[in-house]
C-alpha cells in the first residue's frame with residue numbers, strides 16, 4: 001500500500017506569517033499555512049492573489065519582507081543540495097534553443113553534481129524519451145512543461161512545487177499531469193501545485209490552500225472545505241406533488257428553487273433529509289439526487305469581495 005493511501009504524512013512545507021511588500025502593494029500579507037507529505041495540495045487564488053510570489057519566496061527567489069517559509073524544517077537557502085530536496089517548476093522550462101532536451105538536462109546534472117544517467121531517467125518519467133534528441137526550439141508548450149518537470153525531478157526530490165503546470169496543456173496533457181502528480185504523492189512525496197483551474201484541482205488535490213489578496217482564506221482537505229460551506233448541500237428532487245413537497249422542505253428551513261424542467265433544487269438539506277421529509281409528508285418521489293458543492297462555487301463564495309483586481 002502506498003503512503004498516499006495510508007493518509008497524510010508530516011508537514012513538509014511550513015509557511016509562517018509570510019509577508020511581501022512591494023512599494024505600495026502588499027502582495028503576500030501575513031500568510032500562514034502548511035503542506036503535508038503524501039498529498040497533492042492545491043494552492044488556489046484569483047489572479048494577483050500572491051500565489052507566484054509565495055512560491056518564489058519558498059524557493060528563495062524572492063526575499064520575504066517578514067515571516068518564514070521552510071521545507072522539511074529548513075529555509076531553502078540553508079539546504080546543502082537543494083535539488084535533492086526540492087524540485088520547482090515555476091515557469092515552462094527555458095533552454096538554449098539549439099540544445100536538445102537530453103543535453104539540457106545533462107547540463108543541469110553536471111552543474112548540480114547529479115549522476116548523468118538521471119537525464120534519461122527523468123525524460124522517461126515524463127514521457128519525453130522520443131523527443132530526447134530533438135532541439136528545444138521545436139518543443140511545443142506541453143513538451144516544455146514536461147521538460148520543466150523532468151528538470152525538477154533530476155535530484156529525485158521529496159518535495160515538488162509547481163506554478164500553474166497545466167498552463168498550455170491540452171486535455172490529454174492535463175490528464176497525464178494529474179496522474180503523474182498523484183503517483184508522486186502516493187510515493188510519499190509532497191506536491192504543492194498552484195492553479196486557477198478549479199475544476200482540475202477538484203480532481204487532483206487532496207488538500208487545498210485558498211488565498212485572496214495575499215491572505216489565507218481557507219485551508220484543509222478538499223472534502224472538508226467543500227463540506228464546510230454553509231448551504232453547500234444541494235439536492236435535486238422531483239415529485240408529482242411538488243407544491244406539498246416544497247412546503248414540507250421549507251418548513252425545515254431549506255431553500256427551494258423550482259427548475260424549468262419541473263424538478264425542485266433544494267439548498268440546505270442533503271438527499272437523505274429531503275427523502276425523509278417526503279416520507280413523513282407522504283409525498284411520492286420520482287427523482288432524488290444529491291449534488292455536491294463544487295470547488296468553483298465554494299471558491300467564488302470564499303473569495304467574493306476579497307479578491308479585487310490587482
Ligand SMILES: Nc1ncnc2c1ncn2[C@@H]1O[C@H](COP(=O)(O)OP(=O)(O)OP(=O)(O)O)[C@@H](O)[C@H]1O
Nearest residue numbers: 022025027045046047048049050051052053054310
Ligand atoms: N516584482 C514585483 N514588483 C511589484 N509588484 C509585484 C512584483 N511581483 C508581483 N507583484 C504584484 O504582486 C501581486 C501578486 O502577484 P502574484 O504573481 O504573486 O499573484 P498570483 O496569485 O500568482 O497571480 P497570477 O495567477 O495572476 O499569476 C500582483 O498584484 C502583482 O502585480
